[in-house]
Amino acid sequence: MQDEDFVTIRLTVNGGTHRLVVEPRRLLADALREDLGLTGTNLGCEHGVCGSCTVLVDGQSVRSCLMFAVQANGHEVMTVEGLARGGELHPLQQAFWEKQGLQCGFCTPGFLMTAYELLQHNPNPSEEEIRSALSGNICRCTGYQQIIEAVQSASQAVAGASATVPSGTGA
Amino acid sequence: MKPPKFRYFAPRSVEEAVALLVEHADEARVLAGGQSLVPLMNMRLAHPDMLVDINGISELAYVRPWDGGLALGAMTRDATLERDTTAAARLPLLVEAAHCVGHPAIRNRSTVGGSIAHADPAAELPAVLLALNAAFEVRSRSGSRTISAQDFFKGYLSTDLKASELLTELRVPGLPSKAGSAFVEFSRREGDYALAGVAAVITLDEDGTIADARLGLCSVGPAPVRPQAAEALLRGQHPGDEAWDAAATAVITGLDNPPSDIHGSADYRRHLASVLTKEALASAAERAERNR
Amino acid sequence: MTTTTNSHTWIGKDIKRREDPDLLTGRAEYTGDVKLPGMLHAAVLRSPYAHARIVRIDTSAAKKVPGVHAVLTGREATVVLDPLPAFCAEPVVEHAIAVDKVRYAGEAVVAVAAESRYIAEDALELVQIEWEPLPPVIDVLEAMKPDAPKVHENLPSNVVYEHVFIFGDVDGDFARADHIMKRRLRWPRATAAPMEPAGAVCKYDPPSGRMEVWSTTNMLNYVGWLIAGSLKLAPHMVNFYPMYTGGSFGSKHVTSKVIAIAGALSKVTGHPVKFMEDRIDNLAANDAQAADRIYDAELAVTKEGKFLSLRLHAIDDYGAYFVFAITGNTNMMSQISGPYTIGSLENGIKAVLTNKNQQGVFRGAGSDVGNWVLERLVDATSDELGIDGIELRRRNFIQPNQFPYKMPTGNVYDSGNYPGVLDMALQHANLDYWRQEQVRARKLGRYIGIGLATCQQRSTYSATEFWFHNPGPATGLTTTAESVRIGIGPTGGITVTMFSPFWGNSPETVVSQVVGEEFGVDPTTVSVAYEGTSQGLPSAGPGGSRMTVMLSGAVQGAAAKVKEKMYKIAAHLLEASLDDMEVREGRVWVKGTDRSLSLTDIGMKAYWNKFDLPADMESGLEGSFTYDHPYTTAPSEDRKDLGVFYPIMGHAAHIPIVEVDIKTGQVKFLKYLAVHDVGTVVNPRSLQGQIRGGIAQGIGVALYEEVRYSPEGQNLTTTMNDYLVPTVAEVPHIEIYHHVTPSPFTAYGVKGGGEGGRMVAPPAVTRAVEDALKPLGVKIDELPMTPEKIVKWVTQAQAKTP
Incomplete structure (x- = not known):
């Protein structure tokens, strides 16, 4: 409801809440990278094709170059910095490391966030489903195969982890 | 590549949004999913003075049964439509087409209303909704009016929607239970804008002849195309290559000025329109046969 | 899958990459992540015209935008900026910001520094320019005509370089040939x-005259001093920091333009300035568009299918400037005759300037084109003589006992086993099955094709290719050296310092594994660091598939120095003979005994117990080593022999199997098999990643990628919607096998493998599509094979068939 040059917004990013004063035109990607110092999210094309800047907003993958920070006001954002917990890599990060699903690493945060969303909806995806889910992320280094292997491996790791939870916990 | 300045409004209701559009009709643009508008702004090919962001209007996001068909709120995301079970049961064609829009992260934001209002001839939904005889409800200060898809799409990125009006609902009539439908498209890479796409709906008579056929094409003209001559030609025919060939010929004869760019010349798009029309019709007929 | 046993402990192991934890968590710092107090952001206004004179620029309105600190035209910038470094002998002058005239659409015209990139772009919209459009020269054949408008008025013609290299008795061999295969072939302009x-x-920093530079440049110590020259600074006053780089593929060797623009604006404003290309900047003006050639290609062949001589004449569209001269064409002369015993060859090169963004380097650096052209001729021979492609290749392969093999241009191939690589590929290809499938499918109107390419992948460049095309005596032969420093601290921990940055390859992993091998320690315990140019030892940086070879050699050399000192200390302390010392499992042992000292024991003594060391020994434990290119020789003065310049020669065989939908023109992969021989493999998984990524790019140029210009010279491919990099949907599962023929010239016998995938995939995929369309009689002479072209070829072929 503001028509000033700047607006005040509240972003919850990786669990922490931040108050930011931004121009309405400030892209979410720039708010994350420059205002919050979360430079893991990379800008590869700024027109929504490459997927490098993919983050989760309320659990859904979005291009942070095609969303204004003001539109995330009051919403929950998750970036690559939110994956590892207490120095422990997330199973997806671990799997990308083991399968070497990355080379230069620039597109990697986008792939991780896209794959994270996929595994939330579909804990045991087929290769076809992985390819379809990742088809909006461009990697110029790997030829994708080791990324697919990493997602497969992570899905097994996640499935394995939940299988070890004692029955009766509802897991 | 950063967007120019704009004034930003985020109304919480349709009334509020309409009031803003009426007041600022000269300078305001509606921000729906933003997946087409924001890239244009980042490249500074669009300079709206003011954006009316309707993402906060929760009353505009729904998929509801309507008169045998569906009513879709304008802010329904393509990802929602793609996974909606009511839509899959009533109008699988819509779901099939929604799945073809961009990529998952795009579909999480892109909206059915945005696709219609932007009216990119390469977009899937306008062609599909044209084939499905959809109608669009738009709201303005004086109330609402309903525009048929046929009347809505005027030309390249051009519609019957006025700057002071807000597109609120897409109404899609149901199909006969025995109808079969299919959407096929061809693009250079998966998820790219199609070089041509065809939606087909076939309804068969008891004797297996075609009772009704409908077609909608994207990316082969300045606006989505409804080739009525081809549809007329199919009625009463037996499904099969002969009928599909004749329909495809009628489709490409009727094409007016298909776009030509580095990904496909006008001739190639005509060729694809023919190939894909046959493919879509064959697939729709096969599904109709299964439903019979 | 290797042919030799691996006797190493760490070399050849799939350890997880040392680089990855920082990259996976978002902690790795790329240039775009750098944030300094008071830092300004730059943006650049680009020319809408391909060729025009700048009559007047009015920047007054732009300067008034709040937050703008400087608006700089090319003419104004000359106060702080000299022309960009160029590696050509011809007087082709390029400014980072155009002065008086633009030569391609997208050339920088005005640069702005402002408090944000948003504001900088706001200001650019207010710049007024009066232009005098000049006739653009876009078509390369038109550009060659004597009356064509000139891209550079100071040159006599747009044909900026022209020469025919002849090696051996080409005319004689052609006269003796039974058949001459002739093709006009077109390789498209792609970009990294x-x-x-x-x-x-x-x-x-004005008072001191110092500049700090954080950039995507990969060749810090190699060319940083030249960029300092453009900035009118004393080279030793400029410190280039090594940054993590988000991929290069050749495009970031120098990147002097972005540094010049940020540097000039920093000099003018007194603030730190960041200039990051956005995607349009990159695709329009990155200077990394690659070979754009028309070949008249001929292969002289006997009736038995023996290749006698190769004659190539290229017209290469270099665009508006000439930064690397004809490097792409000289590079390919290292392997121009491929894996075959071709006795003589001729290579004619016409380099032509046009109003396009200039050529730079892209993975393969021209050798990609050479492989495609040669394999097209081999395939033509197979078709015209009716000799199966596998058999034809076998008849012409250099045999394993012929190495080192001096090929006609004078380059030497170090080692190889080409029949062995082909055998390995065939062993896994299951061709009998696929030939049956092909027949079965054709009956159903489906078109399956089997491709094969057997190609060289040269590695480890020396630098003569940058100048040997110019006449005159060879002077200043360089060995493109690469250095590392190894230090063992007082607690025995090992630190390795490199002087070239990370660009998406695996330098930290390579040095860790080699250090692990040399000292018998776990590679994951090795600390790896990078240094900027102020601390820099000689290094040339990544490029030309050299880092694994050069770093392995440098680490081995530095390790030898450190070990020598360790042995002296240990021999002294253990009262044993120096000759009896050995290192394994992280300890120095007296051979054949149980007496040993740990690295910690030795490190502690070396650092803190001077009086326990041998007399006259300096305290500390470290060694630096600069590894020179293992085998480089000068070209002869008449250039009948170009010398040895790319001797570490890898090889590969690719077999892709595709299905072509002749209705839409779409190509789908049913299988992709690749066997690579790049000598001893340091980290198989990392090499596989390089190969797969290269193949993806090779599939790109074969089917999708092309930089396109309109007849007026507008670049039509400045977005990622239009320049089509393959996605996960277009790149198939790729099966890889390693064949190992070690190099006799390098540490551990390693060869470089970074470019091979992209150098081999294009001819293999071309042949697969051609094979699919064989029943229709389609011959393929150009890339990319877009769906529209495939439909056109099929239609034309069908029209010819009665």
Whole structure:
């Protein structure tokens, strides 16, 4: 409801809440990278094709170059910095490391966030489903195969982890 | 590549949004999913003075049964439509087409209303909704009016929607239970804008002849195309290559000025329109046969 | 899958990459992540015209935008900026910001520094320019005509370089031939398009005259001093920091333009300035568009299918400038005759300037084109003589006992086993099954094709290719050296310092594994660091598939120095003979005994117990080593012999199997098999990643990628919607096998493998599509094979068939 040059917004990013004063035109990607110092999210094309800047907003993958920070006001954002917990890599990060699903690493945060969303909806995806889910992320280094292997491996790791939870916990 | 300045409004209701559009009709643009508008702004090919962001209007996001068909709120995301079970049961064609829009992260934001209002001839939904005889409800200060898809799409990125009006609902009539439908498209890479796409709906008579056929094409003209001559030609025919060939010929004869760019010349798009029309019709007929 | 036993402990192991934890968590710092107090952001206004004179620029309105600190035209910039470094002998002058005239659409015309990139772009919209459009020269054949408008008025013609290299008795061999295969072949202008565009942050300190540079440049110590020259600074006063780089594929060797722009704006404003290309900047003006050639290609063949001589004449569209001269054409002369015993060859090169963004380097650096052209001729021979492609290749392969093999241009191939590589590929290809499938499918109107390419992948460049095309005596032969420093601290921990940055390859992993091998320690315990140019030892940086070879050699050399000192200390302390010392499992042992000292024991003594060391020994434990290119010789003065310049020669065989939908023209992969021989493999998984990524790019140029210009010279491919980099949907599962023929010239016998995938995939995929369409009689002479072209070829072929 503001028509000033700047607006005040509240972003919850990786669990922490931040108050930011931004121009309405400030892209979410720039708010994350420059205002919050979360430079893991990379800008590869700024027109929504490459997927490098993919983050989760309320659990859904979005291009942070095609969303204004003001539109995330009051919403929950998750970036690559939110994956590892207490120095422990997330199973997806671990799997990308083991399968070497990355080379230069620039597109990697986008792939991780896209794959994270996929595994939330579909804990045991087929290769076809992985390819379809990742088809909006461009990697110029790997030829994708080791990324697919990493997602497969992570899905097994996640499935394995939940299988070890004692029955009766509802897991 | 950063967007120019704009004034930003985020109304919480349709009334509020309409009031803003009426007041600022000269300078305001509606921000729906933003997946087409924001890239244009980042490249500074669009300079709206003011954006009316309707993402906060929760009353505009729904998929509801309507008169045998569906009513879709304008802010329904393509990802929602793609996974909606009511839509899959009533109008699988819509779901099939929604799945073809961009990529998952795009579909999480892109909206059915945005696709219609932007009216990119390469977009899937306008062609599909044209084939499905959809109608669009738009709201303005004086109330609402309903525009048929046929009347809505005027030309390249051009519609019957006025700057002071807000597109609120897409109404899609149901199909006969025995109808079969299919959407096929061809693009250079998966998820790219199609070089041509065809939606087909076939309804068969008891004797297996075609009772009704409908077609909608994207990316082969300045606006989505409804080739009525081809549809007329199919009625009463037996499904099969002969009928599909004749329909495809009628489709490409009727094409007016298909776009030509580095990904496909006008001739190639005509060729694809023919190939894909046959493919879509064959697939729709096969599904109709299964439903019979 | 190797042919030799691996006797190493760490070399050849799939350890997880040392680089990855920082990359996976978002902690790795790329140039775009650099943030300094007071830092400004730059943006650049680009020319809408391909060729025009700048009559007047009015920047007054732009300067008034709040937050703008400087608006700089090319003419104004000359106060702080000299022309960009160029590696050509011809007087082709390029400014980072155009002065008086633009030569391609997208050339920088005005640069702005402002408090944000948003504001900088706001200001650019207010710049007024009066233009005098000049007739553009876009078509390369038109550009060659004597009356064509000139891209550079100071040159006599747009044909900026022209020469025919002849090696051996080409005319005689052609006269003796039974058959001459002749093709006109067209290779498209592609571009590297790394995910991270190029960029730089420059911080100038006026009182001291020092500048700090954080940039995407990969050749810091090699060419940093030249960029300092463009900035009118004393080279030793400029410190280039090594940054993590989001892919290069050749496009970030120098990137002097972004550094010059950020540097000039920093000098003018007194603030640190960041200039990151955005994607449009990158695709329009990155200077990394690659070979754009028309070949008249001929192969002289006997009736038995023996290749006698190769004659190539290329017209290469270099665009508006000439930064690397004809490097792409000289590079391919290292392997121009391929894996075959071709006795003589001729290579004619016409380099032509047009109003396009200039050529730079892209993975393969021209050798990609050479492989495609040669394999097209081999395939033509197979078709015209009716000799199966596998058999034809076998008849012409250099045999394993012929190495080192001196090929006609004078380059030497170090080692190889080409029949062995082909055998390995066939062993896994299951061709009998696929030939049956092909027949079965054709009956159903489906078109399956089987491709094969057997190609060289040269590695480890020396630098003569940058100048040997110019006449005159060879002077200043360089060995493109690469250095590392190894230090063992007082607690025995090993630190390795490199002087070339990370660009998406695995330098930290390579040095860790080699250090692990040399000292018998776990590679994951090795600490790896990078240094900027102020601390820099000689290094040339990544490029030309050299880092694994050069770093392995440098680490081995530095390790030898450190070990020598360790042995002296240990022999002294253990009262044993120096000759009896050995290192394994992280300890120095007296051979054949149980007496040993740990690295900690030795490190502690070396650092803190001077009086326990042998007399006259300096305290501390470290060694630096600069590894020179293992085998480089000078070209002869008449250039009948170009000398040895790319001797570490890998090889590969690719077999892709595709299905072509002749209705839409779409190509789908049913299988993709690749066997690579790049000598001893340091990290198989990392090599596989390089190969797969290269193949994806090779599939790109074969089917999708092309930089396109309109007849008026507008670049039509400045977005990622239009320049089509393959996605996960277009790149198939790729099966890889390693064949190992070690190099006799390098540490551990390693060869470089970074470019091979992209150098071999294009001919293999071309042949697969051609094989699919064989029943229709389609011959393929150009890339990319777009769906529209395939439909056109099929239609034309069907029209010819009665």
